[in-house]
Amino acid sequence: MTQWTLAARAEKMNPSVIREILKVTEKPGIISLAGGLPSPKTFPIDAFAQACADVLKNNGAAALQYDASEGYGPLRQAIADMLPWEVDPDQVLITTGSQQALDLIGKVLIDNGSRILVETPTYLGALQAFSPMEPTVVSVDSDEEGPVVEDFVRKAGTGADRARFMYLLPNFQNPTGRTMTDARRQALVDKAAELNIPLVEDNPYGDLWFDQAPPKPLTARNPEGVLYMGSFSKVLAPGLRLGYVVAPKNIYPKLLQAKQAADLHTPSFNQRMVAEVMKGGFLDTHVPKIRALYKQQCEAMIAALQKETAGLDVQWSHPAGGMFLWLRLPEGIDSIALLPKAVERNVAFVPGSAFYADHADARTLRLSYVTASEQDIATAIAALAATIREALGHQG
Amino acid sequence: MTQWTLAARAEKMNPSVIREILKVTEKPGIISLAGGLPSPKTFPIDAFAQACADVLKNNGAAALQYDASEGYGPLRQAIADMLPWEVDPDQVLITTGSQQALDLIGKVLIDNGSRILVETPTYLGALQAFSPMEPTVVSVDSDEEGPVVEDFVRKAGTGADRARFMYLLPNFQNPTGRTMTDARRQALVDKAAELNIPLVEDNPYGDLWFDQAPPKPLTARNPEGVLYMGSFSKVLAPGLRLGYVVAPKNIYPKLLQAKQAADLHTPSFNQRMVAEVMKGGFLDTHVPKIRALYKQQCEAMIAALQKETAGLDVQWSHPAGGMFLWLRLPEGIDSIALLPKAVERNVAFVPGSAFYADHADARTLRLSYVTASEQDIATAIAALAATIREALGHQG
Numbered sequence: 145m146t147q148w149t150l151a152a153r154a155e156k157m158n159p160s161v162i163r164e165i166l167k168v169t170e171k172p173g174i175i176s177l178a179g180g181l182p183s184p185k186t187f188p189i190d191a192f193a194q195a196c197a198d199v200l201k202n203n204g205a206a207a208l209q210y211d212a213s214e215g216y217g218p219l220r221q222a223i224a225d226m227l228p229w230e231v232d233p234d235q236v237l238i239t240t241g242s243q244q245a246l247d248l249i250g251k252v253l254i255d256n257g258s259r260i261l262v263e264t265p266t267y268l269g270a271l272q273a274f275s276p277m278e279p280t281v282v283s284v285d286s287d288e289e290g291p292v293v294e295d296f297v298r299k300a301g302t303g304a305d306r307a308r309f310m311y312l313l314p315n316f317q318n319p320t321g322r323t324m325t326d327a328r329r330q331a332l333v334d335k336a337a338e339l340n341i342p343l344v345e346d347n348p349y350g351d352l353w354f355d356q357a358p359p360k361p362l363t364a365r366n367p368e369g370v371l372y373m374g375s376f377s378k379v380l381a382p383g384l385r386l387g388y389v390v391a392p393k394n395i396y397p398k399l400l401q402a403k404q405a406a407d408l409h410t411p412s413f414n415q416r417m418v419a420e421v422m423k424g425g426f427l428d429t430h431v432p433k434i435r436a437l438y439k440q441q442c443e444a445m446i447a448a449l450q451k452e453t454a455g456l457d458v459q460w461s462h463p464a465g466g467m468f469l470w471l472r473l474p475e476g477i478d479s480i481a482l483l484p485k486a487v488e489r490n491v492a493f494v495p496g497s498a499f500y501a502d503h504a505d506a507r508t509l510r511l512s513y514v515t516a517s518e519q520d521i522a523t524a525i526a527a528l529a530a531t532i533r534e535a536l537g538h539q540g
Numbered sequence: 541m542t543q544w545t546l547a548a549r550a551e552k553m554n555p556s557v558i559r560e561i562l563k564v565t566e567k568p569g570i571i572s573l574a575g576g577l578p579s580p581k582t583f584p585i586d587a588f589a590q591a592c593a594d595v596l597k598n599n600g601a602a603a604l605q606y607d608a609s610e611g612y613g614p615l616r617q618a619i620a621d622m623l624p625w626e627v628d629p630d631q632v633l634i635t636t637g638s639q640q641a642l643d644l645i646g647k648v649l650i651d652n653g654s655r656i657l658v659e660t661p662t663y664l665g666a667l668q669a670f671s672p673m674e675p676t677v678v679s680v681d682s683d684e685e686g687p688v689v690e691d692f693v694r695k696a697g698t699g700a701d702r703a704r705f706m707y708l709l710p711n712f713q714n715p716t717g718r719t720m721t722d723a724r725r726q727a728l729v730d731k732a733a734e735l736n737i738p739l740v741e742d743n744p745y746g747d748l749w750f751d752q753a754p755p756k757p758l759t760a761r762n763p764e765g766v767l768y769m770g771s772f773s774k775v776l777a778p779g780l781r782l783g784y785v786v787a788p789k790n791i792y793p794k795l796l797q798a799k800q801a802a803d804l805h806t807p808s809f810n811q812r813m814v815a816e817v818m819k820g821g822f823l824d825t826h827v828p829k830i831r832a833l834y835k836q837q838c839e840a841m842i843a844a845l846q847k848e849t850a851g852l853d854v855q856w857s858h859p860a861g862g863m864f865l866w867l868r869l870p871e872g873i874d875s876i877a878l879l880p881k882a883v884e885r886n887v888a889f890v891p892g893s894a895f896y897a898d899h900a901d902a903r904t905l906r907l908s909y910v911t912a913s914e915q916d917i918a919t920a921i922a923a924l925a926a927t928i929r930e931a932l933g934h935q936g
Contacts, residue, residue, distance in 0.1 A: 146765030147736050148791055149704055151673070154648040157797045184601035192604070196592035205580035208588070208777035240636050240781070244803040251672045252550040256652070272801040276647045277547070308545055340543050369542030381604035383808035385636075395544055401553045405668040406802070407640040412779035414807055 153276045168487050175524040177511040178492040180318065180467060183441075186434045187381045188421065195420035203416060211412035213404040214238070215388070219419040223374070223388055226427075229364035235390050237399055240410045242348055242375040242387030246273035248402040249344055249371060252395070253308045254279045259301045261310035263291050265499035265508070267318045267346065270311055281501040282307070290314065290324030293331045300339050309342040309371075315350040315358045316466020319499045319510040323464055326359035333365040348375040348387075351431050353465035354439040368392045376418055378467070379431050384414045438467065438514050441521060445469060445513040448522045452529035456536070460511075467514045470496070472507050477535050479509040485535065489527040549672045564883050571920040573907040574888040576714065576863060579837075582830045583777045584817065591816035599812060607808035609800040610634070611784070615815040619770070619784055622823075625760035631786050633795055636806045638744055638771040638783030642669035644798040645740055645767060648791070649704045650675045655697045657706035659687050661895035661904070663714045663742065666707055677897040678703070686710065686720030689727045696735050705738040705767075711746040711754045712862020715895045715906040719860055722755035729761045744771040744783075747827050749861035750835040764788045772814055774863070775827050780810045834863065834910050837917060841865060841909040844921035852928055856907075863910045866892070868903050873931050875905040881931065885923040 199207050214220065215238025224231040239245045246269070254260060254277035262270070264283040271281065285295040291312065301307050312332075314324040324332075336343050345362045363372040372390040380386075391399050403409075442463060449460055449471075457474040471493075473479060479495040486492065496508025513521060595603050610616065611634025620627040635641045642665070650656060650673035658666070660679040667677065681691040687708065697703050708728075710720040720728075732739050741758045759768040768786040776782075787795055799805075838859060845856055845867075853870040867889075869875060875891040882888065892904025909917060 146733055146738055146762070148649070148738050148788075149702070150794060151647065151649055151651045151654070151704075153651075154794045154798070157794055179606075181606055184605055187601060187604040189596055189600040189604070192600075193593060193596045196596070197589060200585055200589045200592070204585040204588075205583060206779075208583040208585070208779040209580055210575070210577055210773075210778045240803040240807075243801075247802045251547065253544070253547055255547045255549075258547070269801075269804070272797075276798065276801060306545070308547075337542055342542055342544050366542070377606075381809075382606045383602075383604040385803060385805070385807040392544075398546060398550045398553055401668075402550070402672065405639075405665075405672060406643050407636040407781060408665070409781070411636075411781040411807060411810055413777075414810070 153278055157275075168484065171487070174487065174490045174492055175516050175520045175527075176492040177513070177516060177521070177524055178494045179515055180512055181515045182378055182382060182467070183437060183514050186437065188426075188430060191421050191426065192381070192417060195417045199413065199416045199420055207413045207416045209412065211409045211415070213400055213409045215410060216412060216415035216419060219415045222419060222422050227390065228360060229367060231390055235393060235396060237389050237391065237396065237403060238410045238415060239387045239389055239403065240407055241377060241382070241385040242346065242373045242389075243269055243273060244406065245373045245387055245389040246270050248389070248399050248406065250274040250277040250279075251402045252398045253342070259305055259307045261296065261299055261307045261341075262501050263312060263317070265319055265496060266311065266501060267313055268498050270346065271501060279308070283501045283503065284310065288322065290322070290328040291332060293328070293335050296332060296335060297339070300341055307341050309344050310336065311344045311346065312362065313346045314362060315347055316352060316463055316468070318349070318466070319468055319494070319496065320470040321461045321463030321466055321468045322470070323358050329359055329362055330365060333362050333369070337366055337369050343370040344373070345370050346373045348373075348378050349466035351379050352435055352438055352467065354435060354442070355464065358465065363390065371395065379427060379434065380418060380421065384418065386410065386414055386418055435465070438465075441513045441518055442469065444518040445511065445521050445525060448525035452526050453532065456529070456532055458532065467512050469511045469513060471509050471511055472505070473509065473532060474536060475507070477532065478506045480506065482509075482531060482535055486528055486531045489531050491524040491527040491531070493528070549674055553671075564880065567883070570883065570886045570888055571912050571916045572888040573909070573912060573917070573920055574890045575911055576908055577911045578774055578778060578863070579833060579910050582833065584822075584826055587817050587822065588777070588813060591813045595809065595812045595816055603809045603812045605808065607805045607811070609796055609805045611806060612808060612811035612815060615811045618815060618818050623786065624756060625763060627786055631789060631792060633785050633787065633792065633799060634806045634811060635783045635785055635799065636803055637773065637778070637781040638742065638769045638785075639665055639669060640802065641769045641783055641785040642666050644785070644795050644802065646670040646673040646675075647798045648794045649738070655701055655703045657692065657695060657703045657737075658897050659708060659713070660897075661715055661892060662707065662897060663709055664894050666742065667897060675704070679897045679899065680706065684718065686718070686724040687728060689724070689731050692728060692731060693735070696737055703737050705740050706732065707740045707742065708758065709742045710758060711743055712748060712859055712864070714745070714862070715864055715890070715892065716866040717857045717859030717862055717864045718866070719754050725755055725758055726761060729758050729765070733762055733765050739766040740769070741766050742769045744769075744774050745862035747775050748831055748834055748863065750831060750838070751860065754861065759786065767791065775823060775830065776814060776817065780814065782806065782810055782814055831861070834861075837909045837914060838865065840914040840917050841907065841921060844918045848922050848925035849928065852925070852932070854928065863908050865907045865909060867905050867907055868901070869905065869928060870932060871903070873928065874902045876902065878905075878927060878931055882924055882927045885927050887920040887923040887927070889924070
């Protein structure tokens with residue numbers, strides 16, 4: 145029997161606690177508020193069917209052949225045109241979902257032990273993507289407006305220990321639903337430039353605003369100091385795995401080489417499908433429908449929480465867009481311990497602890513309002529409230 | 541202006557010499573024998589068009605949604621069924637092209653400085669994929685039958701320096717076109733098991749045999765000691781980026797976690813397209829057509845070489861399948877120096893030096909016989925021979 149010697153990073157890889165917990169949520173009849181799955185109602189299936197047929201008919205051989213690692217030219221151009229600051233298409237690198245952009249950024253900027261900064265809490269998938277490069281992850285305290293600039297300064301590090309970057313999700317953050325204010329964006333961008341700390345801006349949800357667009361991106365305020373990540377997963381469909389990163393021209397060649405080594409290029413067929421669907425301003429009419437649907441479902445969840453948790457010390461965020469609402473349980477209730485009880489009552493969520501690099505708040509949990517229907521949301525929130533009441537009863 | 545600190549691995553990344561050289565081959569009118577591009581004539585465009593329509597009509601929502609990191613169940617089952625040894629579908633991990641499998645294997649098995657063994661020469665893309673994990677790459681001497689077992693033993697390393705694995709491409713190797721003999725396979729597998737050195741078997745070309753199937757895979761001889769990589773790029777189409785790795789059950793969970801962190805999952809849509817196309821034994825009738833075409837083109841190239849290089853001290857391999865032929869120039873002719881001269885005569889190839897981890901043979905070069913037509917192959921080989929004659933003239 146061959147003995148395999150694992151890399152140190154692989155020895156440290158363990159099945160995600162959350163992933164294991166969520167396995168129990170796969171039972172039939174459960175209403176899951178756990179996943180970050182866009183509503184399948186928003187997938188433009190007919191437009192994709194037409195695009196597939198057109199691409200294969202008009203450009204089949206190219207769409208099925210190997211392609212440039214940078215990505216498909218017309219798609220890079222469409223992305224540059226869409227972004228609200230001056231972007232050269234040569235700065236756009238197409239990635240296999242924006243998750244891959246995190247992997248490439250990690251490879252290019254993180255050495256073993258490098259300090260990197262994240263929000264409190266932050267996107268779990270980013271922690272997972274950076275982890276193989278073995279960084280030292282440091283959480284910056286965050287309030288309602290975003291990361292606290294004073295704490296950013298305190299944790300920035302100096303000399304060889306200066307943070308390689310801070311990773312941020314400024315719009316309708318996963319997991320909290322929080323949006324950074326305009327003032328905080330500017331203050332953080334200015335301080336980061338002063339301290340020579342690059343920023344990584346992840347913006348998968350920015351188009352999914354309810355009443356008004358969020359303040360302008362961090363990258364628009366200092367394009368030479370920020371890597372910008374975008375995605376088609378939430379405005380078209382995640383199953384195509386199409387994301388992108390916009391990089392300053394001095395960093396781009398390194399990301400490109402990491403991309404080439406990682407998977408040669410993102411599927412040429414999928415890039416052409418999306419470029420075809422986007423023609424004629426499709427997103428301009430499509431995305432507002434997603435916004436309206438998600439706004440309505442978010443309101444339904446908040447209405448249900450108000451009704452069902454009346455009298456309980458339960459707090460929740462009021463997202464202005466995106467997919468997630470962040471909830472804080474009454475004192476003494478741990479969301480990891482609560483989950484199996486909730487699952488017994490046919491509702492699932494993600495315990496908040498998963499999203500903290502350190503010092504997790506065990507009372508928090510994340511709810512998605514986009515996958516389940518309005519009616520299911522009402523049923524699920526009633527079940528969640530009953531679970532909390534029962535837990536409080538046992539406690540008392 | 542923000543100063544970015546790069547990871548050590550990124551500082552070492554430099555634009556591939558070959559990539560830079562090949563840029564000059566993009567001039568109009570050139571016949572490129574350089575790329576490893578399958579003949580677009582072999583892409584089953586109509587079958588894909590039908591599959592896209594069916595998948596979107598019958599399973600659109602699932603095909604466009606996030607999916608399991610392991611891959612699409614029916615595709616994993618189809619792969620397990622197709623392989624010539626007992627494979628459990630739970631051992632199959634779908635990857636974004638087999639290039640990604642190399643990236644994941646590197647993450648799971650290579651620490652900074654780890655010894656890994658490769659053939660002489662070896663697949664350039666594997667060297668690039670492993671490079672971010674900063675291994676020490678050691679070439680094992682190879683002859684016509686494959687890697688020399690005695691040299692494998694000499695270079696295996698001991699104790700903490702024992703090689704983490706040897707990477708091999710046993711069938712119609714890229715770049716040499718060489719196939720490992722049955723006896724050499726068995727001897728190497730036995731010795732590797734004895735020395736506790738895992739093997740990584742890359743098999744993108746195995747189905748493209750001309751007259752008879754190659755000897756059975758290394759993995760079939762010791763499934764617990766070998767990671768097996770396969771691809772749909774050469775038998776269906778590379779533009780979908782679909783590959784897979786088959787792993788022993790103790791290694792699989794680590795590769796899966798690396799996969800999840802790298803891009804969450806391979807496009808669900810593409811996996812369903814290919815599973816749909818494969819139904820009813822499509823590959824059984826499709827692949828023989830590719831074999832016949834490539835055999836004919838390989839024979840055309842060899843005939844042209846025989847005719848055009850008569851009297852020159854030029855040697856070439858006689859592949860029994862696959863896409864590449866390996867050529868050795870007369871003494872004193874360096875293939876890197878020859879390339880710009882060849883490009884002037886409208887023919888391009890890849891200098892062999894790119895494929896060596898160390899001690900490159902500067903007289904070698906790689907020719908692909910699958911992308912260009914038979915007529916173009918004849919024209920290109922005549923031009924190459926003229927370039928060689930001219931170089932010899934200058935030398936003399």
